[in-house]
Amino acid sequence: MRLLLREVLLSFRRTPLLSALSVTTIAFALFTVGLFGLVAVNLRQALRGVEERVEIVAFVLRGTPSETITLASQDVAAFPEVSDVAYVSEDQALARARKDLVEFRDAYRDLQVNPLPASLEIRLKPGYRDSRHVQSVAERLRSFKFVEDVRYGRDWIARLDQLRNLTGLVGFLIGAAFAAVAVVIIGVTIRLTILQRAREIAIMRVVGASNWFVRGPFLLEGAFKGLMGGLLSLALCRAAYTLFQQNVGGALSGLIFFNTGHMLLIVLFGVLLGLGGSLVSVGRHLRDVH
Amino acid sequence: MIRFAHVFKSYPNGALALKDVSFLLNKGEFVFLTGHSGAGKSTILKLLFGEQRPTQGEVRVANFVVNTLRAGDVPRLRRRLGVVFQDFRLLADRTASENVAFALEVTGARRDTIPARVMRVLTQVGLASKARAYPRELSGGEQQRVAIARALVNDPPILLADEPTGNLDERATRGVFQLLREINGGGTLVVMATHDLDLVRQTTYRTIELRDGGIVFDSAVDEVKA
Structure with missing residues (x-):
């Protein structure tokens, strides 16, 4: 396990620019999802208030x-x-x-x-x-x-409901596009790292390292980048939320931020994104190493 | 210990690398694989350590059937084999002892046993005094000894050597070959691919000669017939 962690830290030092790029793309993917999520969460909150007055x-x-x-x-x-x-x-x-x-x-x-x-x-x-x-x-x-x-007030309640669904959908689509870009960038990073370390990986295999031992560092690296991206996106969301509240918040009182469950979900999504991205590309690129 | 039964190997581009190759290698043997480059020596070694699968026929190595080996079992097979290459394949940024220890680390050996096991094999190959040297500080012969130490550190019953003396001068060649003979003397099956016929002629070890993917001579079979 210590060996694995060392390898992960090494990878950040080997390709700092690409690693930063992976983290940033994941962060932006989740930031987009997060922004639309915030709107949806607040719309739902507003709807709940309205529903009480139905x-x-x-x-x-x-x-x-x-x-x-x-x-x-x-x-x-x-x-x-x-x-x-x-x-x-x-x-x-x-x-x-x-x-x-x-x-x-x-x-x-x-x-x-x-x-x-x-x-x-x-x-x-x-x-x-x-x-x-x-x-x-x-x-x-x-x-x-x-x-x-x-x-x-049936009509406008239904319309508010539609707006909420639309917001969720748009956020999901843009977020998915960013997520795809993030996966591609993770793939490129991993390919470069594998090429850089082809010799080491080939030796690992010849002496009988298990597949998971060879893949482990890459997967951990992906998961770690996802974690960083998730946390960064939360920080961005928080910043955007505060900025919005300071400038136009007066007109819209009672804005809310994500609760802990939402935040955990976003970070978890980031980890899964990083892990999934590296899992896909590790399998593909490791095949070329002999 | 190793059994090839009517093995064919063709590559996706249609090239036929092995044609109906059969042989049986027993525990404790020393066997030369000879032939020009492209004759099929490397393909046989790749089949032996699970790098490739036969197109037809059966390959058995130390109770493993290579044909049906699952990806997850390849590492288990390789822990029963030591492999040495012509180009040594050492990690330049690690010392001799770290290179040997690497083979133990990646197979999950207990950490507290590693230093003693590394020193034991380095002593066996005669390099105990150079444990802290980096590959660039070692001669070719010494680097190959480190590679052999790495191959031996897991106590494999089989040692595969692919042109182990191909990059060495005559003196170093003799030393490495002598080391392989000593290892064989300890009961390890050694399979050595080489095109150094002088080396082959020096001994009475079994020799399997390949040409264009087929066996043209196997001293264990042909000399009995003759």
């Missing part, structure tokens, strides 16, 4: 007796998806509008007749907050005779 609003026909509404809201509260139902009367709606919509305060003050309808505000239980359940609840609400209209 609510369906059923506007009530003017002049509906309040007993009807009370009975109906008990029915609605009994839906399996529904966590609570709140009745907002016409007056309450107006008061809320006056408070929330400062720009229109004057317009609302001068009104003779309240133009706002009363409504039922329905919140769903966690796990039912996706567009399918929202839609089915909305359908059932529409079947009440006194319900004039049903509104919910």
